[in-house]
Amino acid sequence: MLRLGLIGLGEVAQLIHLPILQRLGDLYSLAGAYDPSPSVAAAVCPRWGIARTFATAEDLIASPDIDAVLVLSPDQYHGAHARAALQAGKHVLIEKPCCLEKDDLAALSAVAEASDRVAMVGYMRRFAPAFVEAKARLPELDAITYVRVRDVICEGPWFFQQVDQVAVPPGDIPTALLDESRSLRAGMVDKVIGADAPADLRTAYSVLTGLSSHSLSAMRDLIGSPKRVIAAEVKQGGAQITALFDYGTFTALYECMIGDVVRFEAGFEINTRTERLAWEYPTPYVRNLPMVLDVQHSTAHDNSLTRLGPFYQDPFDAELRAFHAAATEGAENRTPPAESAADLDLFAAIIAAARRTAD
Numbered sequence: 001m002l003r004l005g006l007i008g009l010g011e012v013a014q015l016i017h018l019p020i021l022q023r024l025g026d027l028y029s030l031a032g033a034y035d036p037s038p039s040v041a042a043a044v045c046p047r048w049g050i051a052r053t054f055a056t057a058e059d060l061i062a063s064p065d066i067d068a069v070l071v072l073s074p075d076q077y078h079g080a081h082a083r084a085a086l087q088a089g090k091h092v093l094i095e096k097p098c099c100l101e102k103d104d105l106a107a108l109s110a111v112a113e114a115s116d117r118v119a120m121v122g123y124m125r126r127f128a129p130a131f132v133e134a135k136a137r138l139p140e141l142d143a144i145t146y147v148r149v150r151d152v153i154c155e156g157p158w159f160f161q162q163v164d165q166v167a168v169p170p171g172d173i174p175t176a177l178l179d180e181s182r183s184l185r186a187g188m189v190d191k192v193i194g195a196d197a198p199a200d201l202r203t204a205y206s207v208l209t210g211l212s213s214h215s216l217s218a219m220r221d222l223i224g225s226p227k228r229v230i231a232a233e234v235k236q237g238g239a240q241i242t243a244l245f246d247y248g249t250f251t252a253l254y255e256c257m258i259g260d261v262v263r264f265e266a267g268f269e270i271n272t273r274t275e276r277l278a279w280e281y282p283t284p285y286v287r288n289l290p291m292v293l294d295v296q297h298s299t300a301h302d303n304s305l306t307r308l309g310p311f312y313q314d315p316f317d318a319e320l321r322a323f324h325a326a327a328t329e330g331a332e333n334r335t336p337p338a339e340s341a342a343d344l345d346l347f348a349a350i351i352a353a354a355r356r357t358a359d
Contacts, residue, residue: 002091002324003031005060007081008072009044010035012095014167015160016284017070018048020317027324031067034060036177037169044167057081061088068327071095075209076185079104082119082337083111091118091327093320096217097209098340100188109338118327121335125214126221127318129311130279130291135222137295139272147223147252148269149215154262159285192344193351198358201351203238208347212241212256214281215266217335217343219252222270225342226252232353243350274298281315288314 004021006013021028032052035041041053054060057077061069061084068091071081079099085092092112098121099105112119125131160166190197193205208216226245233242239259245252267280276296282289290310297304325331 002028002327003065003067004028004070005031005066006033006070006072007057008035009033009040011166013072014044015164016316020320022048024320031065032060036173039172040167040169061085066090074181075100076188079108083108086111086115086117086119093120093122093323095122097213098337100209101191102344105341112337118333119337120323120326120333121337121340122319123217123335124315124319125218125281127322128291128315129313130293130309133293133308134277134279138222141223142249143272144250145273146250146271149219149254150265150267151211151215151256152265153258154260155258156285158262159283163286192348200234200238204234204241205351207241213343216346220342229349229353232350233357234354288312
């Protein structure tokens with residue numbers, strides 16, 4: 001059993017990770033947690049049976065009672081917290097994005113590659129059973145004619161407010177820490193898109209490293225990185241991103257829109273001349289909603305549609321099981337930090353293409 005420490009007890013920890021970790025009590029014990037809001041830590045730790053509350057992230061990382069660390073801190077701290085945990089001899093699962101910029105990621109990757117501990121990035125959509133089944137059925141790349149990737153959603157609060165409550169900081173995070181966090185994030189984003197980037201591109205980069213990172217990482221897992229970003233456009237203050245990717249013999253389309261119409265349309269469609277694979281991810285804020293994989297085959301005289309599933313295993317459950325297997329059994333780590341460099345390259349290329357369009 002891995003004795004797990006959590007750095008960060010925000011929305012994703014409370015609504016997603018902790019309920020699943022409690023169910024995986026044969027694999028994990030909730031040995032400790034840190035959150036910069038003392039009131040959030042005081043509310044969350046007793047509810048989920050977390051054994052100990054730490055005063056700082058550094059104290060948690062240094063504790064001999066912790067075997068592995070789940071990094072759920074703000075994105076700009078992921079690299080520093082993961083590096084410190086690895087250097088302290090802990091296994092590390094890092095919530096996406098791994099890092100916001102390549103220097104931070106390179107430093108983490110170097111530490112991870114020199115360590116005998118597991119460092120894994122939490123791209124949970126790549127662990128979903130429907131995705132794994134689709135990957136096993138994927139046609140050869142030169143047979144693909146068209147790919148569509150889609151993230152058209154309403155954000156999480158509308159969904160989780162219907163089914164659960166979240167403890168939020170009542171203004172007790174130290175002002176100095178908030179200022180440090182904002183400054184660190186701004187500096188990292190400036191390194192990628194430039195300090196002179198307009199506000200809509202800054203928002204778009206946050207969307208890319210947040211929501212879009214799931215889909216674009218999954219796209220790479222399936223069909224590799226594109227040769228180039230043909231074009232990209234940012235609208236709606238950065239909440240809408242459209243991009244065309246060149247894969248040589250076909251074009252892939254990415255559509256992203258965060259709005260207020262209540263829906264969660266996040267999925268893939270992969271076509272050849274005669275076959276189609278398609279699946280959608282449900283909102284992660286309602287537990288164990290099913291997924292299906294549609295497999296369509298057409299000829300001049302026939303057409304068939306096979307629906308595989310529904311698959312009920314939660315992608316986060318599959319991800320946490322995979323992390324445990326990698327840490328305790330030496331199983332394959334499919335998402336090490338170094339693998340995320342291609343994501344950062346793609347995000348930067350999308351922003352650069354959108355900037356060209358705007359000019």
